[in-house]
Amino acid sequence: MHITLNGEPYELDHPVSVIDLLAKLDIDPRRVAVEHNLAIVKRQRFPEVVVGDGDTVEIVNFVGGG
Numbered sequence: 001m002h003i004t005l006n007g008e009p010y011e012l013d014h015p016v017s018v019i020d021l022l023a024k025l026d027i028d029p030r031r032v033a034v035e036h037n038l039a040i041v042k043r044q045r046f047p048e049v050v051v052g053d054g055d056t057v058e059i060v061n062f063v064g065g066g
Contacts, residue, residue, distance in 0.1 A: 001053040012051070019046040021057065033060045 001012045012021075018041055022029045034041045035058040041049050051057055 003051055003054070004056040006058055015050050015052040017047050018049045018051060018057075021051055022046070022059070025059075027059065027061075031062050033062070034058070035060075 001014060003010050003012060016024070018034055018036065019029060022032065022034075029043065029046055034046065035056075036049055036051065037056055
C-alpha cells in the first residue's frame with residue numbers, strides 16, 4: 001500500500017488508523033497535528049480515521065521554545 005507521508009512516498013502493509021501510524025513512527029500523538037487528505041484530524045478522532053492506499057498524511061510536530 002502506498003501513501004504520501006510529509007511529501008514523501010511511504011509503504012504500509014495494510015490500512016491503519018492515524019493513532020497506529022503515529023505509534024509505528026514512534027511519534028507521541030500529544031505533540032503533533034495531523035492532516036489526512038487535506039483535512040485536519042482532531043486528536044480524539046486519531047483512533048477512528050483510517051489511512052488507506054493513495055492517501056496523503058502530513059504530520060507537524062509542535063516545538064516549544066522561548
